[in-house]
Structures are given as C-alpha cells and as structure tokens.
Amino acid sequence: MLETLESLRLLADPATFAGNLLVYALVISVGTALGRLRVFGVSLGVTFILFAGLAAGHFGFTPNPVILGFLRDFGLMLFVFFIGLQVGPSFFSSFRAGGLQLNALCLFGIVLSVVVTIALWAAFAGRIPLAEMLGEHYGAVTNTPGLGAVQEALSVLGWTGADPAVAYACAYPLAVVGIIGTAVAVRWVWRIDPAEEDRRWEASESEQHAAPITFYVEASNGYLEDKPIKVIRQVIGRPFVISRRYNETEGLMSPGPNTRVKVGDVLRCVALEEHKEAVVAFFGKERTDVDLTSEHSPVHSSLILITEPSVNGLRIQDLHLSHYDGTNVTRIYRAGMELFPYQNLHLHLGDRLVVVGPERAVARLAGVLGNQEKKLDHPNVISVFVGIALGILTGSIPIVIPGIPAALKLGLAGGPLVVAILLGRFGPSLKLATYTTNSASLMLREIGISFFLASVGLAAGPGFVAAFTGGDGFLFMGLGLIVTLVPLWVVAAAARIGLRMNYHSIVGLLAGMTTNPPALAHAATLSEKNSAAVAYSTVYPLAMFLRILTGQIVLLLFWTAA
Structure with a gap:
C-alpha cells in the first residue's frame, strides 16, 4: 500500500x-x-x-x-x-x-x-x-x-x-x-x-396565477362598432391580445391592431387574470360556449424559438406584427416562466413565442425570429x-x-x-x-x-x-x-x-x-x-x-x- x-x-x-x-x-x-x-x-x-x-x-x-x-x-x-x-x-x-x-x-x-x-x-x-x-x-x-x-x-x-x-x-x-x-x-x-x-x-397558486389566461367575449357594446382594436385597447387601458375574431359575414380570422370590431363579433382574448373582468365588462359579455381553435381553423398557431441574434433585445412592438397579416404573439416562455407579451417587453435569445395568425404569415415571422434550435448550441463566447x-x-x-x-x-x-x-x-x-x-x-x-x-x-x-x-x-x-x-x-x-x-x-x-x-x-x-x-x-x-x-x-x- x-x-x-x-x-x-x-x-x-x-x-x-x-x-x-x-x-x-x-x-x-x-x-x-x-x-x-x-x-x-x-x-x-x-x-x-x-x-x-x-x-x-x-x-x-x-x-x-x-x-x-x-x-x-x-x-x-x-x-x-x-x-x-x-x-x-x-x-x-x-x-x-x-x-x-x-x-x-x-x-x-x-x-x-x-x-x-x-x-x-x-x-x-x-x-x-x-x-x-x-x-x-x-x-x-x-x-x-x-x-x-x-x-x-x-x-x-x-x-x-x-x-x-x-x-x-x-x-x-x-x-x-x-x-x-x-x-x-x-x-x-x-x-x-x-x-x-x-x-x-x-389552491393558492390558482388564486394568484400570474400567467396569461384565455377567454372568449362577445362584442355587444354599441360603442365598439367599427372601432379599431388598437383604439379599444387604449380606451380600456388594460393589456390584452385578441388572437381570433369570428362573425358570420367574414368568418374566422386573426385580427391585427387596425382590424375594426363589429357588434356581434366573438373574440378570443389573452390577458392576465387580474384584467379579465375589465375586458369582459367593456366588450359586453363572456362566452363560454364557443371554441375558435378547431382542427380545421384557417388561423394557425405555432411555437417559435428566437435564435436570430439581431432580434435579441428588440421589443414586441419592434416586430411590427401588423406587417404579418394580423399575426399576434399571445404568450412568451422564458426560463420556465410564462409571460404576457407586453408591447415594451424585450425579447431574449432562447425565448419561445406562441404566435397565432395565417399560416404563411406565421412562417414568415418564424424566418425573421430564427426558429433554428441548433443555432443556440453555439456559445456566445x-x-x-x-x-x-x-x-x-x-x-x-x-x-x-x-x-x-x-x-x-x-x-x-x-x-x-x-x-x-x-x-x-x-x-x-x-x-x-x-x-x-x-x-x-x-x-x-x-x-x-x-x-x-x-x-x-x-x-x-x-x-x-x-x-x-x-x-x-x-x-x-x-x-x-x-x-x-x-x-x-x-x-x-x-x-x-x-x-x-x-x-x-x-x-x-x-x-x-x-x-x-x-x-x-x-x-x-x-x-x-x-x-x-x-x-x-x-x-x-x-x-x-x-x-x-x-x-x-x-x-x-x-x-x-x-
């Protein structure tokens, strides 16, 4: 030994x-x-x-x-x-x-x-x-x-x-x-x-849940007739996203900030729990009997990974989503957290964005954001x-x-x-x-x-x-x-x-x-x-x-x- x-x-x-x-x-x-x-x-x-x-x-x-x-x-x-x-x-x-x-x-x-x-x-x-x-x-x-x-x-x-x-x-x-x-x-x-x-x-987590939630509203407030979504958002003064809009005349679509709301529209909204009541009250009433995410929906939903270095540090508003035919970001996943996509929120490499919109427009946005997971394998030395x-x-x-x-x-x-x-x-x-x-x-x-x-x-x-x-x-x-x-x-x-x-x-x-x-x-x-x-x-x-x-x-x- x-x-x-x-x-x-x-x-x-x-x-x-x-x-x-x-x-x-x-x-x-x-x-x-x-x-x-x-x-x-x-x-x-x-x-x-x-x-x-x-x-x-x-x-x-x-x-x-x-x-x-x-x-x-x-x-x-x-x-x-x-x-x-x-x-x-x-x-x-x-x-x-x-x-x-x-x-x-x-x-x-x-x-x-x-x-x-x-x-x-x-x-x-x-x-x-x-x-x-x-x-x-x-x-x-x-x-x-x-x-x-x-x-x-x-x-x-x-x-x-x-x-x-x-x-x-x-x-x-x-x-x-x-x-x-x-x-x-x-x-x-x-x-x-x-x-x-x-x-x-x-039980405590469900009461204090800070992640975005999804709900449906029907536009029954006469004030809303022909008002753009961006104006409505300013009037309500609460952050929310409308990812889908449906009416019998135009069918189902993914609206942009300039899309005009009609009385009778059914809207799929994403917001924090604390803002839901105000959004529902302003639009008119909540709808719990509809689902605008059917398998054959023309509106496409995709999870996009940010891998393009030029996007790192940009804010949501810098993406100019209105150029992508009504494409909307409804959620952001970062480091195990689920975040609401505030317009001034800075994007990080590695963020995963839930994006809703026409399939081709979503694909174009994915090309801009990168969505190439292998790129993240290279360290930022x-x-x-x-x-x-x-x-x-x-x-x-x-x-x-x-x-x-x-x-x-x-x-x-x-x-x-x-x-x-x-x-x-x-x-x-x-x-x-x-x-x-x-x-x-x-x-x-x-x-x-x-x-x-x-x-x-x-x-x-x-x-x-x-x-x-x-x-x-x-x-x-x-x-x-x-x-x-x-x-x-x-x-x-x-x-x-x-x-x-x-x-x-x-x-x-x-x-x-x-x-x-x-x-x-x-x-x-x-x-x-x-x-x-x-x-x-x-x-x-x-x-x-x-x-x-x-x-x-x-x-x-x-x-x-x-």
Whole structure:
C-alpha cells in the first residue's frame, strides 16, 4: 500500500503541470463518485470533492501553490458567473408579490446567522480567530463561494494564520444533516400532512396565477362598432391580445391592431387574470360556449424559438406584427416562466413565442425570429468573456468605508456575480447575447465548483486531521451546528406560525437560504409538486449574493478587534 502511494506521489509531481492536473483529476473523479452515494436518502453531491481533496492533501498530494491558487480562483469565478447568468432574468422579479415575503425571511435568516456567528466568536474571544470563525460560519450555512470570498479578503489583509477552510470542512457535514433534520422536525412539531399542504399550495397558486389566461367575449357594446382594436385597447387601458375574431359575414380570422370590431363579433382574448373582468365588462359579455381553435381553423398557431441574434433585445412592438397579416404573439416562455407579451417587453435569445395568425404569415415571422434550435448550441463566447472581464474589474474596485482598515472589494466572487446578474437581466436590452444552453451552463458551473472544492481541500488537507487530533475540530462542529440550527428554526417558526406559510415552501426557503442542493433534493421527495423548488429559486439569488458579501463585511468591520 505504501509503495503504491509513493508511486502515485512520484507520478503526481508538483513540479510538472501534468502532475498537478493528475492530482486534480483523481480528486475530482473520486469525490464525484463518492458524492453520489446516498446515506438515508441523502448525498453530498459535488461537495464530496472537498473531502476527497482533504484526504489527498493529508497524504501529501499537494499541487504547486501557484497552480492551486489559479485553479481555485478561476473555478470560483466560473461558478459564480454562470450562476449569475442563470438567475439574472428572475433576480429582480423575485422581489414582487409572494417573492418579497420569501426574500424578507431569507434576509432575516442570513442576518441572524451572521449575528449568531459574531456572538459565538465573541464568547470564545482569544481562542478562535475571526478568520477561522468565518470558515466555520460558511461550513454551517453550506456556502462555498462565500468561503472563497473570505479567503480572498484574508489574502488582501495579509492573514498568515490557519486556513479557514479547515473549520469550514469541520462544520459542513453536520450542517447538511442539520438542514435536512430541521425539515423533518418542522413537519413533526407542527403535525403537518404533506398531501394536505400540496392541496393548499395548488389552491393558492390558482388564486394568484400570474400567467396569461384565455377567454372568449362577445362584442355587444354599441360603442365598439367599427372601432379599431388598437383604439379599444387604449380606451380600456388594460393589456390584452385578441388572437381570433369570428362573425358570420367574414368568418374566422386573426385580427391585427387596425382590424375594426363589429357588434356581434366573438373574440378570443389573452390577458392576465387580474384584467379579465375589465375586458369582459367593456366588450359586453363572456362566452363560454364557443371554441375558435378547431382542427380545421384557417388561423394557425405555432411555437417559435428566437435564435436570430439581431432580434435579441428588440421589443414586441419592434416586430411590427401588423406587417404579418394580423399575426399576434399571445404568450412568451422564458426560463420556465410564462409571460404576457407586453408591447415594451424585450425579447431574449432562447425565448419561445406562441404566435397565432395565417399560416404563411406565421412562417414568415418564424424566418425573421430564427426558429433554428441548433443555432443556440453555439456559445456566445464574446459575451461570456466580456462579462468576466467586467466582473474582474468590478470586483477590484475598492469601496472605502470610514473606520475600516482596508477597502471593501467584491473580489473574484462578488464582482463576476453582480455583473452576470445584470447581464442576465439587461444584456439583451444592450444587444448582448447572453443565452447559454442549460447543459453548457451546468457543465461550466460544475467544472468551476469542482476545481474550487478540490483546491480548497488540497490546501486544507494537512491541517484537517490535526484539527481533530489536537485542535478545535470538534468545537467547530458544535459551534457550526448552532449557527446552522438557530436561524433555521427561527425562520421556520416565523414562516409557519406568523405567516401560515406552506410547509413545502418553508423547506424550499430553508434550502435556498443556505444554498443547499441536498436539502432541496430531500424536499423533492416530499411532494410531486414544485412548490419547494419555486421557493428555493425565489430566494437563491439574494441568498448567494448576500452570503458572498456578508463574510467580507464582517471581516473588515471586526478586523481590528480580531
């Protein structure tokens, strides 16, 4: 066995680039394989790479420090940048309606976890340095990018003490168990029936449904006679689309903005639920006994994919649909969301448009929009590297705060994240094609986080075992569990008792607040609905953003006291 280890050590010579890459390849391969193993239905996933790296580092497989530092920083930057691109389109919209409530609870939980960490650090003043306490904090909240941001800030401040990754690794395993255990305990304490929670969630969703709906009206209001649809829309003052019009004289057609309505017309309308009553009242009455979408209808409906770069960033009104013989866009599907086609809504590459109109006109519009799925397989490399460059520059901007010994910087974790969120949301408006296929984005994120976790483990490996044999390893585990459980239970109690929140949404909130995929995977086993995933995705962008920044802020605020 010792001879085998010695042979591997010689092969993985840190003096050669190939030897360094061999170490990373072995660590990532072993860690990924072991991360798929389930214990009581729970797996650590990609995070097990950290522990494979700790083991390799303990046995002396330590890469060249320069290469290790490069791959650690590059991996972290790659991970957070593509996370930002993914959540960018929904980041700002997540603060509306129910999302505001979820994000407020998330903010409260994050602040509480920071307060608990500071209180514990003060209680053990003189024994645990602030740097290690923050490492323990990020292990307790299972947030690896936050640890990277703290490590970067420590290097700027000239820290030469213990690597905070050791404390992180000590706290992490119990944190995963604690988060999932809290989800189970909450269900038991409040005697919750998951099936009943599913029914409640479905009822709530139907009441607050924000996707466009379809309904029929009959024009019985005499004012409407011979009025163009665009005039009627201005008078009503509510956004809606008329996708089909029928009367006995002209038959069935797809109307345009200049089409004149006749009394007696039957119209198929698309609008948000909140505007339906006003639209029906103005036209005259609702019709529930008609269907203008028969199989032999001359009006054609098609789902068109935007793949033409020149369309990226255009607004619906810029398409000039009146030039396409009464063609109408009735819905837009983007990143799993169904949107109403407001005239000033900017189009993104990858959007899918539901288009209704004469078949030839719809085909012409499809040619303009692209509708060639293979085009999206080619990555927008320019936008990616422009975004990374801007992220690096943004992260290096010093933010001077009076009373703090060093300027605050977003760094390689915060800068690319902020820029990517902004590009994901506003890039198309600036004619930047930021679309990346889900598979490509996931691949790059996984490569990035794998390199980062392996680097952290390899660097902290020599000190990890020592932390348990003669250090504070068990203390870090205990303190980490406090940091994990206190915010989770306070937030869960506030959500369930104070706000009567759905159980599955609470579990998704707790998983998102700690940016913990294993907890979300556990939530998926409790329900066939996506209520937990909705809550998770709603709070995840804010949680990731704040987790990356709060550690640096705490470090700089209390650095002189440390």
